[in-house]
Amino acid sequence: MSDQTPVHVNILDKDYQIACPPSERDALHRAAEELDERMRTVRSSGNVIGLERVAVMTALNLCYELQQAITVPTSNEDETTLERMAAKLSKALGD
Known part of the structure; x- marks a missing residue:
């Protein structure tokens, strides 16, 4: 037996029924x-x-944003901050 239940959502004034585990219902909404x-x-x-076409353009925008979030290089300042944090953690764990 599946633990998925039907969830109704409305997108651009159209209703859709989607199977979803109860624990993920809020995230789906x-x-x-x-x-x-x-x-x-x-x-x-x-x-x-x-x-x-609206759906395709929206999907392309979302995919682009996801790619940018995944591949954004860290700046030198970010690397320096991370190195300082790592050093503090090593020191704290070493004591």
Whole structure:
């Protein structure tokens, strides 16, 4: 027996039913709200017409943001801060 239950979300005034474990229900609702907001922003730009195109442009924007978050190089200042923190941790753990 599956522990997934149907969850209803509304995106761009359309209802969707999605199977989801009860423990992830709140996260799914937050994700649906974020997606709805982003799709409304893309649609309101006036440059993209049609639900499918709005969805594709939103997905591309999300993927781009995810890639940027994953591949952002650290600055020298960040590295220095991390090195200082590592040294303090080593000292604290060594005592």
